[in-house]
Amino acid sequence: MNVSETQGIYVTPSEVMEYLYCPRFIYFMNCLNIDQYEEQHYKVLKGRTVHEERRRNNPDYVRKKLGCESKASDVYMSSEKYRLKGKVDEILQLNDGTLAPLDYKYAECKEGMYRTHWYQSVLYALLIKDTYQQEVNRGYVCYVRSKSLMKEIEFKESDFIKAIILLKEIVQITQRGFFPKRTPYRVRCLDCCYRNICVR
Numbered sequence: 001m002n003v004s005e006t007q008g009i010y011v012t013p014s015e016v017m018e019y020l021y022c023p024r025f026i027y028f029m030n031c032l033n034i035d036q037y038e039e040q041h042y043k044v045l046k047g048r049t050v051h052e053e054r055r056r057n058n059p060d061y062v063r064k065k066l067g068c069e070s071k072a073s074d075v076y077m078s079s080e081k082y083r084l085k086g087k088v089d090e091i092l093q094l095n096d097g098t099l100a101p102l103d104y105k106y107a108e109c110k111e112g113m114y115r116t117h118w119y120q121s122v123l124y125a126l127l128i129k130d131t132y133q134q135e136v137n138r139g140y141v142c143y144v145r146s147k148s149l150m151k152e153i154e155f156k157e158s159d160f161i162k163a164i165i166l167l168k169e170i171v172q173i174t175q176r177g178f179f180p181k182r183t184p185y186r187v188r189c190l191d192c193c194y195r196n197i198c199v200r
Protein backbone atom coordinates (compact mmCIF):
# COMPACT_ATOMS: atom_id res chain seq x y z
CA MET A 1 0.00 0.00 0.00
CA ASN A 2 1.56 3.31 -0.99
CA VAL A 3 1.23 6.56 0.95
CA SER A 4 -1.19 8.24 -1.47
CA GLU A 5 -3.66 5.37 -1.07
CA THR A 6 -3.85 5.90 2.67
CA GLN A 7 -4.00 9.70 2.66
CA GLY A 8 -6.74 11.04 4.86
CA ILE A 9 -7.08 7.81 6.83
CA TYR A 10 -6.20 8.24 10.47
CA VAL A 11 -6.93 5.63 13.12
CA THR A 12 -7.84 6.52 16.71
CA PRO A 13 -6.93 4.45 19.78
CA SER A 14 -10.67 3.74 20.28
CA GLU A 15 -10.84 2.21 16.80
CA VAL A 16 -7.92 -0.03 17.69
CA MET A 17 -9.83 -1.17 20.78
CA GLU A 18 -12.86 -1.94 18.62
CA TYR A 19 -10.64 -3.83 16.20
CA LEU A 20 -9.19 -5.90 19.03
CA TYR A 21 -12.71 -6.77 20.18
CA CYS A 22 -13.71 -7.86 16.67
CA PRO A 23 -11.95 -6.86 13.41
CA ARG A 24 -15.31 -6.75 11.62
CA PHE A 25 -16.37 -3.72 13.64
CA ILE A 26 -13.96 -1.70 11.53
CA TYR A 27 -15.55 -2.99 8.33
CA PHE A 28 -19.08 -2.17 9.48
CA MET A 29 -18.15 1.22 10.90
CA ASN A 30 -15.62 2.50 8.36
CA CYS A 31 -16.56 0.76 5.12
CA LEU A 32 -20.35 0.48 5.39
CA ASN A 33 -20.73 3.51 7.71
CA ILE A 34 -23.04 1.64 10.05
CA ASP A 35 -22.53 3.03 13.50
CA GLN A 36 -23.01 0.97 16.60
CA TYR A 37 -26.28 1.84 18.21
CA GLU A 38 -25.01 0.69 21.55
CA GLU A 39 -22.25 2.15 23.65
CA GLN A 40 -18.92 1.28 22.13
CA HIS A 41 -17.29 -1.46 24.08
CA TYR A 42 -14.29 0.54 24.99
CA LYS A 43 -15.63 4.01 25.00
CA VAL A 44 -14.03 5.72 27.94
CA LEU A 45 -16.11 7.89 30.16
CA LYS A 46 -14.34 11.18 30.07
CA GLY A 47 -15.49 14.73 30.44
CA ARG A 48 -16.19 16.76 33.45
CA THR A 49 -16.40 14.06 36.07
CA VAL A 50 -13.11 12.48 35.34
CA HIS A 51 -11.39 15.83 35.00
CA GLU A 52 -12.67 16.90 38.38
CA GLU A 53 -11.72 13.58 39.95
CA ARG A 54 -8.24 13.70 38.61
CA ARG A 55 -7.65 17.18 39.95
CA ARG A 56 -8.83 16.14 43.36
CA ASN A 57 -7.20 12.73 43.63
CA ASN A 58 -4.00 13.07 41.75
CA PRO A 59 -2.06 16.04 42.98
CA ASP A 60 1.42 16.96 41.84
CA TYR A 61 3.20 14.93 44.51
CA VAL A 62 2.08 11.72 42.77
CA ARG A 63 3.75 12.88 39.57
CA LYS A 64 6.87 13.90 41.53
CA LYS A 65 7.13 10.34 42.81
CA LEU A 66 7.23 9.20 39.20
CA GLY A 67 10.14 11.55 38.49
CA CYS A 68 8.01 14.02 36.59
CA GLU A 69 9.51 17.46 36.01
CA SER A 70 6.68 18.98 34.00
CA LYS A 71 3.53 17.98 32.19
CA ALA A 72 1.28 19.01 29.33
CA SER A 73 -2.45 18.26 29.51
CA ASP A 74 -4.97 17.20 26.85
CA VAL A 75 -2.47 17.05 24.03
CA TYR A 76 -3.83 16.28 20.56
CA MET A 77 -1.38 14.63 18.19
CA SER A 78 -1.48 13.05 14.76
CA SER A 79 1.12 10.97 13.03
CA GLU A 80 1.21 10.76 9.27
CA LYS A 81 3.85 8.05 9.54
CA TYR A 82 1.61 5.70 11.54
CA ARG A 83 -1.78 7.01 10.32
CA LEU A 84 -2.68 7.51 13.96
CA LYS A 85 -4.35 10.39 15.79
CA GLY A 86 -5.55 10.95 19.33
CA LYS A 87 -5.58 13.10 22.43
CA VAL A 88 -3.65 11.98 25.48
CA ASP A 89 -4.64 13.19 28.93
CA GLU A 90 -1.11 14.12 29.94
CA ILE A 91 2.44 13.94 28.64
CA LEU A 92 4.99 13.79 31.44
CA GLN A 93 8.53 15.04 31.05
CA LEU A 94 10.52 12.67 33.28
CA ASN A 95 13.80 13.46 34.99
CA ASP A 96 15.69 10.83 32.96
CA GLY A 97 15.04 12.83 29.78
CA THR A 98 12.23 10.64 28.47
CA LEU A 99 8.56 11.41 27.93
CA ALA A 100 5.62 9.29 29.13
CA PRO A 101 1.87 9.23 28.43
CA LEU A 102 -0.47 9.35 31.41
CA ASP A 103 -4.04 8.29 30.78
CA TYR A 104 -6.88 8.56 33.29
CA LYS A 105 -9.54 5.87 33.41
CA TYR A 106 -12.78 6.51 35.19
CA ALA A 107 -12.79 2.86 36.15
CA GLU A 108 -11.54 0.38 38.69
CA CYS A 109 -8.37 -1.48 37.92
CA LYS A 110 -9.50 -4.93 36.79
CA GLU A 111 -7.57 -7.72 35.16
CA GLY A 112 -9.70 -7.93 31.98
CA MET A 113 -9.56 -4.23 31.19
CA TYR A 114 -5.87 -3.94 31.59
CA ARG A 115 -4.99 -5.35 28.15
CA THR A 116 -6.93 -2.67 26.30
CA HIS A 117 -5.48 0.09 28.45
CA TRP A 118 -2.03 -1.32 27.85
CA TYR A 119 -2.61 -1.09 24.07
CA GLN A 120 -3.90 2.45 24.36
CA SER A 121 -0.81 3.47 26.26
CA VAL A 122 1.45 1.93 23.59
CA LEU A 123 -0.44 3.90 20.91
CA TYR A 124 -0.08 7.17 22.81
CA ALA A 125 3.61 6.42 23.24
CA LEU A 126 3.95 5.96 19.47
CA LEU A 127 2.25 9.29 18.89
CA ILE A 128 4.53 11.03 21.40
CA LYS A 129 7.67 9.47 19.95
CA ASP A 130 6.76 10.54 16.45
CA THR A 131 5.61 14.04 17.43
CA TYR A 132 8.44 15.01 19.78
CA GLN A 133 11.20 12.69 18.50
CA GLN A 134 12.07 11.80 22.09
CA GLU A 135 12.44 8.47 23.81
CA VAL A 136 9.31 6.98 25.40
CA ASN A 137 9.98 3.81 27.36
CA ARG A 138 7.14 3.76 29.86
CA GLY A 139 3.60 5.01 30.36
CA TYR A 140 1.09 5.35 33.17
CA VAL A 141 -2.58 4.59 33.62
CA CYS A 142 -4.40 6.13 36.58
CA TYR A 143 -7.52 4.28 37.76
CA VAL A 144 -9.68 6.98 39.25
CA ARG A 145 -12.15 4.57 40.84
CA SER A 146 -9.41 2.53 42.49
CA LYS A 147 -8.30 5.47 44.61
CA SER A 148 -6.30 6.79 41.69
CA LEU A 149 -4.09 3.74 41.56
CA MET A 150 -1.23 4.44 39.18
CA LYS A 151 -0.06 1.54 36.99
CA GLU A 152 3.27 1.73 35.21
CA ILE A 153 3.70 0.09 31.82
CA GLU A 154 7.17 -0.57 30.44
CA PHE A 155 7.35 -0.56 26.66
CA LYS A 156 9.47 -2.91 24.61
CA GLU A 157 10.34 -2.44 20.95
CA SER A 158 8.16 -5.46 20.16
CA ASP A 159 5.15 -3.63 21.68
CA PHE A 160 5.55 -0.80 19.19
CA ILE A 161 5.91 -3.28 16.32
CA LYS A 162 2.67 -5.02 17.38
CA ALA A 163 0.83 -1.70 17.50
CA ILE A 164 2.14 -0.66 14.08
CA ILE A 165 0.93 -3.96 12.58
CA LEU A 166 -2.56 -3.41 14.06
CA LEU A 167 -2.68 0.11 12.63
CA LYS A 168 -1.70 -1.14 9.17
CA GLU A 169 -4.42 -3.80 9.29
CA ILE A 170 -7.08 -1.23 10.24
CA VAL A 171 -5.97 1.17 7.51
CA GLN A 172 -6.09 -1.64 4.96
CA ILE A 173 -9.63 -2.68 5.91
CA THR A 174 -10.76 0.96 5.74
CA GLN A 175 -8.98 1.70 2.49
CA ARG A 176 -9.64 -1.50 0.59
CA GLY A 177 -12.94 -2.47 2.11
CA PHE A 178 -12.13 -6.14 2.59
CA PHE A 179 -14.19 -8.18 4.98
CA PRO A 180 -11.95 -9.32 7.85
CA LYS A 181 -12.03 -12.47 9.91
CA ARG A 182 -14.39 -12.47 12.82
CA THR A 183 -13.35 -12.54 16.43
CA PRO A 184 -12.39 -16.05 17.57
CA TYR A 185 -14.57 -15.49 20.65
CA ARG A 186 -18.02 -16.51 19.42
CA VAL A 187 -19.62 -15.45 22.67
CA ARG A 188 -19.05 -11.83 21.60
CA CYS A 189 -21.48 -12.31 18.72
CA LEU A 190 -24.38 -13.00 21.08
CA ASP A 191 -25.07 -9.41 22.01
CA CYS A 192 -23.33 -7.74 19.07
CA CYS A 193 -25.32 -5.01 17.33
CA TYR A 194 -24.10 -6.29 13.91
CA ARG A 195 -25.10 -9.92 14.44
CA ASN A 196 -28.08 -9.75 12.03
CA ILE A 197 -26.00 -8.54 9.12
CA CYS A 198 -22.77 -10.36 9.88
CA VAL A 199 -22.00 -13.48 7.83
CA ARG A 200 -21.41 -16.36 10.23
Ligand code: SF4
Pocket residue numbers: 022023024025182183188189190192193194195198199
Ligand atom coordinates in the same frame (compact mmCIF):
# COMPACT_ATOMS: atom_id res chain seq x y z
S1 SF4 B 1 -21.51 -10.70 15.01
FE1 SF4 B 1 -19.59 -11.50 15.87
S2 SF4 B 1 -18.19 -11.61 14.12
FE2 SF4 B 1 -19.90 -10.26 13.52
S3 SF4 B 1 -19.20 -8.20 14.04
FE3 SF4 B 1 -20.34 -8.95 15.80
S4 SF4 B 1 -18.78 -9.85 17.16
FE4 SF4 B 1 -17.86 -9.62 15.14
